[in-house]
Amino acid sequence: MAATPRYAEVTVGQQLPELVLRVRRVDLVRYAGASGDFNPIHWNQRVAQQVGLPDVIAHGMLTMALAARALTDWVSDPGRVLDYGVRFTRPVPVPDDDSGAQLRVTGVVSELLEGGCVRVELTATCGEAKVLGAARATVRLG
Amino acid sequence: MPLDPSYVGHSYPPSRPFQVCREKIREFATAIGDDNPVYLDPQAARTLGHPDVLAPPTFLTVLSFLGDDTVISDPGLGLDYSRVVHGEQRFLSHRPLYAGDTVVGVTSIDGIRAAGGNDILSTRTEVSTVEGEPVATLFATLVARGTAAGA
Numbered sequence: 001m002a003a004t005p006r007y008a009e010v011t012v013g014q015q016l017p018e019l020v021l022r023v024r025r026v027d028l029v030r031y032a033g034a035s036g037d038f039n040p041i042h043w044n045q046r047v048a049q050q051v052g053l054p055d056v057i058a059h060g061m062l063t064m065a066l067a068a069r070a071l072t073d074w075v076s077d078p079g080r081v082l083d084y085g086v087r088f089t090r091p092v093p094v095p096d097d098d099s100g101a102q103l104r105v106t107g108v109v110s111e112l113l114e115g116g117c118v119r120v121e122l123t124a125t126c127g128e129a130k131v132l133g134a135a136r137a138t139v140r141l142g
Numbered sequence: 143m144p145l146d147p148s149y150v151g152h153s154y155p156p157s158r159p160f161q162v163c164r165e166k167i168r169e170f171a172t173a174i175g176d177d178n179p180v181y182l183d184p185q186a187a188r189t190l191g192h193p194d195v196l197a198p199p200t201f202l203t204v205l206s207f208l209g210d211d212t213v214i215s216d217p218g219l220g221l222d223y224s225r226v227v228h229g230e231q232r233f234l235s236h237r238p239l240y241a242g243d244t245v246v247g248v249t250s251i252d253g254i255r256a257a258g259g260n261d262i263l264s265t266r267t268e269v270s271t272v273e274g275e276p277v278a279t280l281f282a283t284l285v286a287r288g289t290a291a292g293a
Contacts, residue, residue: 021175027173027175030172030173031173031174033169033173034169034170034172034173034174034204035170035173035203035204035207036204036206036207036208037203037206037207038207060228060231061200061203061228061231062173062174064200064231065174065176065198065199065200066174066175068198068199068200069174069175069176071199072176072178072198072199073178076178076190077180077190078178078180078181078196078198078199078238079180079190079192079196079238081199081235082234082235083232083233083234083235084199084200084232084233085230085231085232085233085281086230086231086232087229087230088227088228088229088230088231134230
């Protein structure tokens with residue numbers, strides 16, 4: 001496990017390591033089971049298209065969880081994520097193939113806070129679409 | 143049907159107690175593709191000073207799907223769940239959630255407003271252990287598309 005970054009050594013504008021993840025249909029089924037969210041728009045193409053979606057879409061909360069990994073990988077200890085919020089701006093359509101959708105997550109330190117904490121702004125994109133807005137977190141560093 | 147604005151400030155009874163165990167945390171961590179050892183290995187968690195494996199930051203979303211979500215099923219509030227999309231979500235942690243904790247959530251309505259023909263509902267869920275220790279506050283914004291008055 002990598003060491004937690006030290007507050008004294010972190011500066012505003014510092015980039016977190018970029019994360020590139022794939023979301024396939026099987027991941028949506030697994031997340032539905034683990035979270036208890038069985039909304040059919042996340043696994044049934046017929047229902048998704050009936051309600052005007054282009055395809056089955058990923059759970060917003062799964063996208064939020066995947067983006068959080070940029071934070072937890074950076075600080076090593078997920079217990080250091082004190083506050084994490086997002087706005088769901090665009091759906092993540094997940095095609096019925098073996099490669100699924102690609103999610104790219106970047107993060108930047110936007111503010112140094114008291115108590116050894118920093119604010120991080122996250123960006124999550126699927127293709128050209130920004131799928132999360134106002135995605136920010138407060139994390140406590142070492 | 144528009145939402146009943148008199149529900150702002152309304153609080154629902156606590157959820158049933160939810161027992162957090164190592165296997166549920168493992169299942170959730172696997173589902174989000176995260177193999178961080180602090181989710182899976184009690185010894186790795188203890189090395190970081192935690193008493194047991196801890197839950198990922200968004201784990202408490204499971205409380206929304208226990209089948210007793212009164213916000214969704216309350217006929218008085220009038221939320222048409224088939225039209226609802228998740229607008230925003232925030233997890234404010236008061237302390238890490240660990241395997242071995244048993245938690246309850248108390249949800250209240252923070253706000254109801256109409257914008258662009260949609261009803262926008264803000265909720266807050268205070269999650270604490272059954273012993274009364276605060277664990278997290280969850281803020282959610284739900285958007286009911288095309289249900290506002292005059293839409």
